Amino acid sequence: MTFTPPELPRIDFLYLNEQDMLDAGVADSARCVEVMEETLILLADGDYRMAGASANSHGAQINFPARPEHAGMPADGPDRRFMAMPAYLGGRFGTTGVKWYGSNAENRARDLPRSIHVFVLNDTDTGAPLAIMSANTLSAYRTGAVPGVGVKHLALSDAESVGIIGPGVMSRTILSSAVSQRPSIRTVKVKGRSEASTYRAAKWYAESFPELDVQVVHSEQEAIENSDILIAGTSTSKDGPSAFPYFKTDWLKPGALVLAPAAARFDDDLLTSGRADLVVDYRGLYQEWFQENGPKVTYEELLGIPGNHWWDLKEQGVLREEQLVNIGDIASGHAPGRVSDGQIFLYSIGGMPVEDVAWATDLYENARRKGIGTVLNLWDTPALS
Numbered sequence: 001m002t003f004t005p006p007e008l009p010r011i012d013f014l015y016l017n018e019q020d021m022l023d024a025g026v027a028d029s030a031r032c033v034e035v036m037e038e039t040l041i042l043l044a045d046g047d048y049r050m051a052g053a054s055a056n057s058h059g060a061q062i063n064f065p066a067r068p069e070h071a072g073m074p075a076d077g078p079d080r081r082f083m084a085m086p087a088y089l090g091g092r093f094g095t096t097g098v099k100w101y102g103s104n105a106e107n108r109a110r111d112l113p114r115s116i117h118v119f120v121l122n123d124t125d126t127g128a129p130l131a132i133m134s135a136n137t138l139s140a141y142r143t144g145a146v147p148g149v150g151v152k153h154l155a156l157s158d159a160e161s162v163g164i165i166g167p168g169v170m171s172r173t174i175l176s177s178a179v180s181q182r183p184s185i186r187t188v189k190v191k192g193r194s195e196a197s198t199y200r201a202a203k204w205y206a207e208s209f210p211e212l213d214v215q216v217v218h219s220e221q222e223a224i225e226n227s228d229i230l231i232a233g234t235s236t237s238k239d240g241p242s243a244f245p246y247f248k249t250d251w252l253k254p255g256a257l258v259l260a261p262a263a264a265r266f267d268d269d270l271l272t273s274g275r276a277d278l279v280v281d282y283r284g285l286y287q288e289w290f291q292e293n294g295p296k297v298t299y300e301e302l303l304g305i306p307g308n309h310w311w312d313l314k315e316q317g318v319l320r321e322e323q324l325v326n327i328g329d330i331a332s333g334h335a336p337g338r339v340s341d342g343q344i345f346l347y348s349i350g351g352m353p354v355e356d357v358a359w360a361t362d363l364y365e366n367a368r369r370k371g372i373g374t375v376l377n378l379w380d381t382p383a384l385s
Contacts, residue, residue: 003367003368003371003373003375004368005123005128005130008126008128009379009380009381009382009385010377010379010380010381011128011129011377011378011379012375012376012377012378013128013129013130013132013375013376013378014130014131014132014364014367014368014373014374014375014376015131015132015133015373015374015375015376016131016132016133016134016363016364016372016373016374017134017374018134018136020134020367020372020373021133021134021135021137021138021363022137023367023370023372024363024364024366024367024370024372024373025362025363025366026137026138026141026359026363027137027141027176028141029141029144029145029148029173029176029177029179029180030177030180030181031362032141032142032144032145032148032177032359033145033148033149033152033177033180033181035145035358035359035362036142036145036146036148036149036358036359037149037152037331038091038092038358039089039354039355039358040146040149040281040282040326040331041328041331041332042089042090042091042093042328042354043281043282043326043328043352043354044282044326044327044328044329044331044332044334045328047089047091048087048088048089048090048354049087050086050087050088050352050353050354051085051086051087051353052288052292054284054287054288054291055284056282056284056285056287056288057288057292058085058285058288058289058350058351058352058353059084059085059086059099059353060083060084061081061082061083062081062082062083063076063080063081064077064080064081077104077105077106078104078105078106079103079104079105079114079115080103080104080105081102081103082100082101082102082103083099083100083101083103084098084099084100085098085099085100085352085353085356086098086353087352087353087354087356087357088124088354088357089354089357089358089361093357093358093361094124095121095122095123095124095130095357095361096121096123096124096127096357097119097120097121097122097356097357097360097361098119098120098353099117099118099119099135099138099139099353099356100117100118100119100120101115101116101117101118101135102115102116103115103116113136113169115136115139116136117134117135117136117138117139118132118133118134118135119131119132119133119139119356119360120132120133121133121357121360121361121364128378129378130364131360131364131367132376133360133363133364135356135360138356138359138360138363139356140169140170140173141173141176141359142355142356142358142359143170143173143174143261143349143351143355144170144172144173144174144175144176144177145173145177145355145359146261146281146349146351146355147174147177147178147231147259147261147347147349148174148177148178148180148181149327149331150257150259150279150327150345150347150349151177151181151182151229151257151259152181152331153327153330153331153337153338154257154279154330154337154338154345154347155178155181155228155229155257155338156255156257156338156341157182157184158184159182159184159185159228159229159257160185160186160187160228161185161186161187161188161189161226161227161228161229162175162178162185162187162188162189162227162228162229162230162231163188163189163191163217163223163224163225163227163229163230163231164188164189164190164191164223164230164231164233165191165220165223165224165230165231165232165233165234165245166191166192166193166231166232166233166234166245166262167190167191167192167197167198167201167202167205168201168233170233170261171201171231171233172201172204172205172208174231174233174259174261175188175205175209175231176208178229178231178259179209182229185212185229186211186212186213187212187213187215188205188209188212188214189215189216189222189223189227190202190205190214190215190216190217190223191216191217191218191219191220191222191223193234198216199216202214202215202216220245220246220247220251221248221251224248224251224252225251225253226253227253227256228253228255228256228257229257229259230247230252230256230257230258230259231259232245232247232258232259232260232261232262232263232264233261233262234262234263244263244264244265244304245263245264245265246265247264247265247266247346248267249266249267249269252270252276252344254341254342254343254344255341255342255343255344256344256345257344257345257347258344258345258346258347259347259349260306260307260346260347260348260349261305261349261351262304262305263304264304264305264306265304265306266306266346268313270344270346271310271313271346272313272318272319274323275344276344276345276346277325277343277344277345277346278319278323278324278325278346278348279324279325279326279327279330279345279346279347279348280307280310280324280325280327280347280348280349280350281307281326281327281348281349281350281351281352282326282327282328282350282352283311283321283324283326285307285350285352286307286308286310286311286324286348287311289308289311289350290308290311290312290315305348305349305350306346306348307324307348307349307350308350310324310348311324327347
């Protein structure tokens with residue numbers, strides 16, 4: 001029996017736990033890439049709203065002081081924050097929603113994910129909730145699919161080798177999306193921070209993709225050289241920028257595509273000389289980060305996402321804004337993508353809440369059709385109206 005939202009003023013909504021999300025198709029990487037492509041085109045066309053005066057903000061974040069003065073207040077620590085990420089997305093979606101999560105690296109010792117996510121999907125007209133969703137898988141698969149759009153449009157058509165630096169959850173979903181777009185992939189090279197975690201990740205890759213030759217390598221250079229597609233999946237480190245993966249120009253294969261949804265360093269000469277094509281998920285995001293944080297905040301402090309450094313170079317007059325190309329403009333045909341096998345592409349991905357809204361809307365519609373989830377009641381009639 002499918003769920004049909006009741007007539008107003010009664011409001012019912014769907015609750016989808018993690019298993020419900022899996023049953024609704026959250027792990028369908030190929031479909032998620034299609035939905036993210038739609039989303040990125042709508043972004044480039046301007047049919048969206050996010051937070052902030054410019055409607056481009058990543059979200060609102062709560063941080064804690066290093067030495068709290070009040071009992072019970074948490075102290076700052078690695079990935080210690082709360083964040084709300086609201087957005088509206090137009091097109092066939094027409095929905096509004098917010099992802100809310102708390103994050104703490106110490107969760108690992110409790111057998112919990114670093115971040116714990118929920119998502120609320122709303123009717124844009126009335127504001128009524130349509131669904132409340134477990135959102136760790138929602139966030140993970142949309143995070144993997146946005147780079148997958150880059151693979152679809154920018155990777156060599158016969159790409160065979162993938163180099164992964166930082167083989168965590170994010171890199172897993174990115175590889176899933178990449179394989180969905182390039183079934184020619186045959187080899188995966190994995191470089192992690194510790195031997196134990198790297199071998200655990202390699203085991204997962206080998207079991208999940210038995211058709212692939214999964215190799216553990218022991219240096220960034222080994223992962224990067226001769227790879228058609230590269231995944232930068234390393235989070236920030238207490239060691240600072242020196243710990244960010246370094247994609248040295250001489251190591252990059254002609255035709256390589258670097259997917260950078262996390263910290264990454266490149267030679268400035270590669271960026272400014274035109275030897276690499278620079279692609280971003282959406283220019284407005286980096287402009288807003290610059291406006292929110294100001295020129296004194298370095299990109300290293302903004303998670304090391306390379307598009308922030310590129311925007312800094314643009315503000316300094318070293319790069320022109322048109323050198324930073326929206327992937328949505330490439331996907332819609334308004335900007336050129338790959339025109340030769342020798343082009344090197346660097347694709348910076350910051351992540352935006354419109355992506356969560358899009359994938360949540362698709363999954364909500366799937367759940368309704370398939371009768372998945374638990375119907376909860378907000379009210380029959382509002383007590384205060």
